Amino acid sequence: MSLKVLVVDDSSFFRRRVSDIINAAPRLEVIDVAVNGKEAVEKALALKPDVITMDIEMPVMDGISAVREIMSAQPTPILMFSSLTHEGAKATLDALEAGALDFLPKKFEDIARNKDEAVNLLQQRVQQIASRRALMRRTAVRRPVTPTAARVSTTRATESVSPTGRPATAAPASRFRSSGKSYQLTAIGTSTGGPVALQKILTKLPANYPHPILLIQHMPATFTAAFAARLNSLCQITVKEAADGDLLQPGVAYLAPGGMQMLLEGRPGSAKIRILDGGERMNYKPCVDVTFGSAAKIYQDKVLSMVLTGMGADGREGARMLKSAGSTVWAQDEESCVVYGMPQAVAKAGISSEDLPLDRIAERILVELKRQ
Structure with a gap:
């Protein structure tokens, strides 16, 4: 048909x-x-x-x-x-x-x-x-939410609705637990469906977020400046389009410029961003694998990373490098993805330690960092 x-x-x-x-x-x-x-x-x-x-x-x-x-x-x-x-x-x-x-x-x-x-x-x-x-x-008809229904149950899973209108079955409503690991960097890679997903996560982070955030979103060159400006106007943290030579600062999210590659150089605590030509042979500009791999070399086991909704498998090899270095890798779950391609590639390869619904990723980040 x-x-x-x-x-x-x-x-x-x-x-x-x-x-x-x-x-x-x-x-x-x-x-x-x-x-x-x-x-x-x-x-x-x-x-x-x-x-x-x-x-x-x-x-x-x-x-x-x-x-x-x-x-x-x-x-x-x-x-x-x-x-x-x-x-x-x-x-x-x-x-x-x-x-x-x-x-x-x-x-x-x-x-x-x-x-x-x-x-x-x-x-x-x-x-x-x-x-x-x-x-x-299937989710077009929504039941009205009463105060009782809005309260989170402590004994059963809750169901939410993603920005795409898809049902996202959340993890059990009991609180997440921190792994106890320490981090110095957060890195997020995404593609199709990513703009809405990133907005949903980043708007829930506090202004005093404890370390820098790298954002790699497949997007044309003329879009990333506008997208960074939109996120910055909505978020408590600072969001900017990354520029060559930027020194990584806590509470600042750096969006990789479209058509280019974003890498890191230096040492933890004094690392800076390098923006390089996208490269004619590269399928993705920016490429999640490139940035994740660069972060793994510098920050080793101190990266909290996640791969969100997107088509293809970009991020899998970079996530593999992060995991090999001892860092944490999470993936967005299938139900809340617009396209379950990139997160699926990471999950199927056994790289992600947790597969999370979009509407609980920010909560999970803050618990992992002991901010809640």
Whole structure:
């Protein structure tokens, strides 16, 4: 059975281009198109597609407003198309916060080395996020939360809802326990679904977080500055796009710049960041493996690391290096991931010591650091 796709864009050329690419995939079928956000909402409710591709800037109703209405009435996996500009980055982040699962640049040549690679990437992304449709629909109807229901039980597991609308079965509600290890660095790697996941975790950390945080998010070069600024405005800790020569400071999160690689040099307590060219042969820029491996060499067993939602297996080898050095590696659990690729690679390799639901990762971090 083919996966049904609704294509939304005010450009007839782009609608046709995206439709041709999607229809060329054996398991995908464009069932209709919409020329603005209002029409997209109407057709989403009537046709119940498996996936929607959505432009941001459209007449009558913009894509962000359409995402909000669709996610409220008929939760559906949505892939946004965005311009690679600062304003485009801000709008895309708004769309992700509204409920869209992923995004791609409107200029396919910005994300691929050739036409075939761009075609495969779009088809793969559509199929990947389509797998989340059933779980999103399953949680569409929410029961009202009473004061009694809101209280955490101490005898049974609790169920929460992730930013994607998926049910996230939490660990037993009894409190976590610290391993007793000491740390000097936190490192987090993620990709698809990462912007929302990072926001959910980082906004719960206190301003006096005891050591530096490295963030490696697969993201275009023009997006990372806007993303760091958004996180900084929402968090108690400081969040900045990492710059070459930055000295690592406690309570500061450093986001790897898109299109580049972030490494560390020096010694614990006086380490600094080096930002290097992404490299033509590297699949990911920034790459989680590169940063994790660099952290393992300098900080050895003093790193608290985690791999969050994302497609592929980036982070597995870097996490392996961290574990070999004695550091701690956690992975986000399958139920709360937008795409269970990167965390699955770490978990299947036996590298992660704990697999955690997104809504409890911040709590687990603070307990591990004895902050609660």
